[in-house]
Amino acid sequence: MAVSLKIFRSSDQESGPLRIGSRLDKYRLTRRLGEGGFATVYAATDLVEDRKVALKIPDNRYLQNSQSLDDMQREVRIMAKLDHPAILPLKDARFIDGHFVIAFPLGEETLADRMTRRLSRATAIDYAVQMISAVGYAHEQMVLHRDIKPDNFVLFPNQVVQLTDFGLARFESRPHDVSGSGTLGYIAPEQAMGKPTYRSDVFSLGLVLYRLFAGDVPEYPFDRLPNFNRLRKGLSKDFVDLIKKAIDPTPNRRFRDGVAMHNAMSKIKFPLTDRSISLTGSNAYAPMTRRAA
Structure with a gap:
């Protein structure tokens, strides 16, 4: 039986002001x-x-x-x-x-901070692999994040990137109405209406990837897919198509969850047109399984 853990605050605990050096x-x-x-x-x-x-x-x-x-x-x-x-x-x-x-x-900086400076496509692909793997794993554990954005990915040495801030996250076994919380510019349309699903996290992650490779995000909200000309330079068609599918405004046209997106990415051998990077055999792309949402 699962142990019930409660956060207790002693009635005699007085909280003083916090200052640097405290x-x-x-x-x-x-x-x-x-x-x-x-x-x-x-x-x-x-x-x-x-x-x-x-x-x-x-x-x-x-x-x-x-x-x-x-x-x-x-x-x-x-x-x-x-x-x-x-x-x-x-x-x-x-x-x-x-x-x-x-x-x-403690990380070095956020992905949002890092994207203010020039970023090679090879490094961006490395980040993309890790981010897709993180969201896929969270969904595999039935966790819906609800606030995926560049600020919530933290960078560490050796190009390690980690997803953080699960303050809006929920254990999600079935769709249900919640508040339309999220971050403007990355929140999926259905999530803004209070009906988030795993597809909503896919949408947000897709926009993070779009910004990572195009330099900005599409004007929001958009009813049609944005222009992908800026993405096509240097990226393989398969990888561009993956981003397209992730940010489709219609939820049912997206990947059903991060697991499906992860598995689709695992089938892309060369994400760059010059084939300078091969994802074959990447440990980050071990197959994931989860029942369909």
Whole structure:
């Protein structure tokens, strides 16, 4: 029987203000990395393990109701379930001095940051392989991410890219209505209407790939497929067709999930027209299986 885990906050825990240099148990905050709608992400040093980490710390106002605590518990449970080289691993999750702290390895930058500089097609293909594998694995584990975008892929040395931020994610065994949360420019039309499916994550990932190889995303929303002339230069027809299928505005014309997209990519031997890269035998493309959505 599955063990029920609850996030408890002691009534006598008082949370003081967080400042750079503050210490939370074994973590010392070194700089602020970013701030979202309900949480701030800090770079910190793990003083016990002597390594750099990223700490996601929700605003204390967000912790005042049970629904928010349930949301955090869901995010932690989802990340604890996922074990894949292209998904950012969870290191720690608990209340420290009245603050709820979620700890991850600290990357070098996000994919969004990296795409502001020139990127070779070979490197972009390497990233694409890993990202498709990550989403395929998440879907194989019945996890719907709902916020796939360049900012939620973190880069590490040796061209490793990992998917992160499962704050909107859900365990998904069947379609059901939820809030239309997501990021404008990457959210699928049906997800914006509150009806996300695995095909919605495929759409968002397809737009990330489009931007990775074209330099920008199509004007959104679009009722017809955008112009692919900028993609065709240097990319094989099979790979361009994969991106086309992923971002089709009609959900039923897309891959049914990341597993199907992953398996389709595994059949593309040469993603570049000059055949300088071969994906044959790539460990990232071991076959995945999941029942059809």
